[in-house]
Amino acid sequence: MTSTVGTVLQRQHDIVLYGATGFVGKLTAEHLARHTPAGVRVALAGRSRAKVEAVRDTLPGAAQDWPVLVADSSDEKSLRALAQSAKVVISTVGPYARYGLPLVGTCAAVGTDYVDLTGEVLFVRESIDRFQDEAARTGARIVHSCGFDSIPSDLGALVLSQRVVDEGAGELGDTTLYMTMKGGVSGGTVASAMTQVDQVRADATKRKIALDKFALSPDRANEPSGEWRDSAAVRYAPEVKSWTAPFVMAMYNTRIVRRSNALLQHAYGSSFRYREVQRTGGGWQGRVTAYGVAGVLGLGFGAMSARPLRPVVKRVLPSPGDGPSEHARDTGHFRATLRTTTSTGAAYQSVVAAQGDPGYAATAVMLGESAxxxxxxxxxxxxxxxxxxxxxxxxxxxGTVLVDRLRDRGFTIEASRV
Structure with missing residues (x-):
């Protein structure tokens, strides 16, 4: 349904990409330039007209004629003009907790749909608290986490549930996502992680939200008890014949999947429990790798939390605007396998997989197709x-509209009985 606010305003653009000069912003612009259907009106936006135009000049074909808009997260008037001009706004401007809320609020107020690629639970919780009612009133769809965080998790659970229901096999029970991946890290991701670490360290209330398994639930008081706790343990998983390590984004993705389930009135199942781990392989090599992954994650977050070590972290990891090379992006990949035992005792699995660095090449596809x-x-x-x-x-x-679009872009998204 079109929002009442949106029908009053003249929308000059179907999509505005805000943050086009950032690392993922450029990749998303390239994806849109190659795959936007004829007749869909796209514009690029950022703080510097000259820098946005420089990005536009690198794009193929008709994209070199796309309009350029100037907007800044600290300038309410420019954000409002941007949001009022668009049917859909894509935001790649992070850390979102620092820069993202004004644009979300503006889109909610004027009935503009919005997508981003955040993996920041505190930002999403504040977005819900401040803008849920306004967006519901205007009809704006504010859709967070449309990249590697958290589309594989969210769509994997959705198609798994749909297959189980379609085959009359009951409901989802204990469900685990096993992730295998090859990919790099960008400076923007590092900056987002540091921002959230600082928020959690400085504020006990925010720390409690970050640790809450149902932090993003629309009805926290009525969530079922018995959900798995977040765990940093190394385990052997017989069902996939592999050792498993903590998955770096599990504490975020699990919150998104649980929010989806709650918004769908717990359609996944009354006994649905969900967790995510990283698959490292069998044998002693898999075990060693699992402990190595756990150790690196512990050291990394520990170093981010210790202010004296921040300069070391910044020297070792990429700076904002930097990210994996083109070769690394092309040779990356991911495969998310969700395994469940249903309420009738049947075993099912879903798979979401794609070629391309998951956080960058694949994320640009997921974000662009979401818009x-x-x-x-x-x-x-x-x-x-x-x-x-x-x-x-x-x-x-x-939902399945995005599933179909991603399949058309070469993604594997399927569910089956095992």
Missing amino acids: LCLAVSRDECPLPPGLNGGVLTPATAL
């Missing part, structure tokens, strides 16, 4: 029961 879902197929996209808009998730705002 195109809303720009060209909005009426076909689902909404949770009782909602006209709001702060949503990929599964509840885009």
Whole structure:
């Protein structure tokens, strides 16, 4: 349904990409330039017209004629003009906790759909608290986490549940995502992680939110008990014949999947429990790798938390605007395998997989296709029961429309009985 606010405003653009000069912003612009259908009006935006134009000049074909908009997260007037001009805004400007809320609020107020690639639980919680009601009133769909965080997790759980229900096999029970991946890290990701670490260290309330398994639930008081705790343990998983280590984004992705389930009125199941781990292989090599992954993650977050070590972290890891090389992006990949035992005792699995560095090459595809879902197929996209808009998730705002678009881009997304 089109928002009442959106029908009043003249929308000059179908999609505006805000943050086009950033590392992921450039990759997303390239994806849109190659795959946007004819007739869909795209504009690029950022703080510096000259820098945005320089990015535009590198794009192929008709994208070199895309309009350029100037906007800054600290300038409310420029953000409002940007949001009022667009049907859908893509934001790649992070850390989102530092720069993202003004744009989300503006999109919610004027009925503009919005997608981003955040993995910051505190930002999303504040977005819900401040803008859920306004977005629901105007019909704006605010869709966070439309990249590697958390589309593989969210769509994997969705298609798994749909397959189980379609085959009359009951509901999802204990469900584990096993991630295998090859990819790099960008300076923007590092900056986001440091920002959230600082917030958690400085504020006990925010620390409690970050550790809450149901931090993003729309109805926290009525969530079921018995959900798995976040764990940094190394384990052997017989069902996949592999050792497992902590997965770096599990503490975020699990919150998104649980929010989807709650928004869908717990359609995944009354006994649904969900966790994510990283698969490292069998034998002693897999075990050693699992302990190595756990150690590196512990040292990394420990170093980020210790202010005297911050200069070392900044020297070792990429700076904002930097990221993996083109070769690294092309040779990266990921495979998320979700395994469940249903309430009838049946075993099912879903797989979400793609070629390309998961956090950058694959994320640019996921983010761009999420925006195109809303720009060209909005009426076909689902909404949770009782909602006209709001702060949503990929599964509840885009659903199988996004599944089909990603399959068309070479992604594997499937579910089956095992």
